[in-house]
Amino acid sequence: MARSKNLTPESPVEPAGASISMKALAEHLGLSTATISLVINRSPGAKSIPHVTQERIWAAARKFKYRPNLMARSLRQKRSFTIGVMVPEISEGYSSMVLSGVEDHLFQEGYFYFVVSHRHRKDLIEEYPHLLRQRAAEGIIAVDTVYSGNCDIPAVSISGHRHVKGVTNIVLDHNLGAHLALEHLHRLGHRRIALIKGQDFSSDTETRWQAILSVARELGVVIDEKLTVQLDSDSPSPEVGHRVTRKLLEAGPQFTALFAFNDISAMGAIKALRETGRRVPEDVSVIGWDDIQGAAFHNPSLTTVRQPLRRMGVVAAETLLKRIIAPAGAEYPKEIVLEPEIVVRESTAPMK
Amino acid sequence: MARSKNLTPESPVEPAGASISMKALAEHLGLSTATISLVINRSPGAKSIPHVTQERIWAAARKFKYRPNLMARSLRQKRSFTIGVMVPEISEGYSSMVLSGVEDHLFQEGYFYFVVSHRHRKDLIEEYPHLLRQRAAEGIIAVDTVYSGNCDIPAVSISGHRHVKGVTNIVLDHNLGAHLALEHLHRLGHRRIALIKGQDFSSDTETRWQAILSVARELGVVIDEKLTVQLDSDSPSPEVGHRVTRKLLEAGPQFTALFAFNDISAMGAIKALRETGRRVPEDVSVIGWDDIQGAAFHNPSLTTVRQPLRRMGVVAAETLLKRIIAPAGAEYPKEIVLEPEIVVRESTAPMK
DNA sequence: TCCGTCTGCTAAATCGATTTAGCATGTGGA
DNA sequence: TCCACATGCTAAATCGATTTAGCAGACGGA
DSSP: OOTGGGGSOOSSOOOOSSOOOHHHHHHHHTOOHHHHHHHHTTOGGGGGSOHHHHHHHHHHHHHTTOOOOHHHHHHHHSOOOEEEEEESOTTSHHHHHHHHHHHHHHHHHTOEEEEEEOTTOHHHHHHHHHHHHHTTOSOEEEESSOOOOOSSSOEEEESOOSOOTTEEEEEEOHHHHHHHHHHHHHHTTOOSEEEEEOOTTSTTHHHHHHHHHHHHHHHTOOOOGGGEEEOOOOOOSTHHHHHHHHHHHHHOOOOSEEEOSSHHHHHHHHHHHHHTTOOTTTTOEEEEEEOOGGGGGSSSOOEEEEOOHHHHHHHHHHHHHHHHHSOTTOOOOSEEEEOOEEEOOTTOOOOO | OOGGGGGSOOSSOOOOSSOOOHHHHHHHHTSOHHHHHHHHTTOGGGGGSOHHHHHHHHHHHHHTTOOOOHHHHHHHHSOOOEEEEEESOTTSHHHHHHHHHHHHHHHHHTOEEEEEEOTTOHHHHHHHHHHHHHTTOSOEEEESOOOOOOSSSOEEEESOOSOOTTEEEEEEOHHHHHHHHHHHHHHTTOOSEEEEEOOTTSTTHHHHHHHHHHHHHHHTOOOOGGGEEEOOOOOOSTHHHHHHHHHHHHHOOOOSEEEOSSHHHHHHHHHHHHHTTOOTTTTOEEEEEEOOGGGGGSSSOOEEEEOOHHHHHHHHHHHHHHHHHSOTTOOOOSEEEEOOEEEOOTTOOOOO
């Protein structure tokens, strides 16, 4: 290695990280930016540009690592290839699973996305759609959020459960889920079933509750108000389920099975049951909902109603992109229903 | 309520969702866009605009719900108030906890962020920084990713563990973590300690391993190669830890404690231990690393080395924003070290 | 020779803001 | 009376692309 040589850097210096502009590229080539643009974008107008010129342009673009400024392009074309995703809280398993599916599809289609989390704050839920639109988001996916659709860009809501103009709802078939769970418990012989209802702010709570009541009636299972407790804190920890289950146990009513609002609260409930000397599933069967990562490796592993969260994310993204490229005023699906499945593991067993 | 009145909407009609442009606002007011801009942005130049005019402008802006087009503004000002965050996989607890911290701080400062996940694909790790810059990201946070810094915008790496020009590293004090864990086991009387090493692609693996070796030497704990296994799949499930622990158990060497690479693999390990008739912690103590959501509610609850993941996210965002507003070429921190703490729960106990 | 057509490209408008230099008009002081 | 200065605004350039209309020259045919 000729060390001295390196003291005088060879010119022309490689372009620094800072990307060159199209104008500079045009000057370098002795062409106009119009020509460059036509070629780079393979527009129909480039048909009349001879092959040699096109090659010159591509070569120079490669040499200078030309990358079009997407802000400028978006400004002109009114397409940003960006969407916004609203979630309650990004660190929750629910949101991040859905996001993972959303990502998968958007990535394939060349879109990027902003994530905003509103932490159930009403003002943010109202404001974020506008902020996203200001930043040129072409559409919005609202996850587990009651979205009012007060912004006129295409929107898809996951578990939104409200029919709002301009919004496509992606929902789980809660009736089927409730059916799978209650029938499973019923077949195992359970009749006195305790229930943990979701937090009021969760958009799934009411729908699922109604589904459970309806299915219970169908199966002849009695829903006893004394066997019902409700999650009451927006903490994402099993602690909430633990606390309400303790309260339930202290109140004293007997039950042989517990149907929790989600896996997190089921885990809290199991802890509470064990602390008070009840074995799961020997004394009490517990069933959750969601099938989060940890469900299979919990001890005992959780029987649960699996939501296809990733799939819901993919479907949401697909639907949104379709709506974005559709002509304004086109028809769009109002609701897309996905089916849950039951995953039977160790936390449920036949009643003794 | 005079119902008939509503049949004829009052004019002028309220502006539809589509936001009005500054030009339209200017025309409406009989002013130039320059004036509007000065007032809306409270620029120094607005000093010479009388109060009444300013009020007229604000009133009209409110009435028409004027929102500046941020793409246009960014193009001109070369500030986008957007950063990019690279993660291996968004649905992992690690990334999403860090993201939550990042979000917290960015939100306060009015920044938005793009999330991209590379799933350990080399080409994407190379390409994403450029794509983010094309979309005007002003900086990059790379989470648990070996970032090569080949893009000249400010970058902060969380657990990057490589000194790269232009990149600030946020790292955990792995020596302290290893010390806390091994000393805890040592004090409980454990001498034969099995280890689960991380996947090769994880940027923490090597650093932590070296820390463990060094601390073990210090404490006089012998690291036996036969007691060491390594995670070998990029699945985020405890299954990987389960599998390698089974392999370890089948190979037959005796041990009384196991130090897992993370909580996920610790859970898998516990399952494997239980399946082969060993009780945790009575027969084998298990300690994890991370303190993820489920750790406290696992059965038995996990003793673990807690990483302040959220905090790391906050610090990363703070550092990045500081660097963004600093003059070009300014000094910047090369490394910021955060301290873990040990959380003692049920999965470790004195050696029998 | 002249017209029409094709080829190969460019000028200029545009997207929606910001920002600088400077133009009228009025007012006060010398 | 006239200059200087403040007041209240605006014109125009600019950011970096896209896109439309159309120009200049070559070439072929009548």
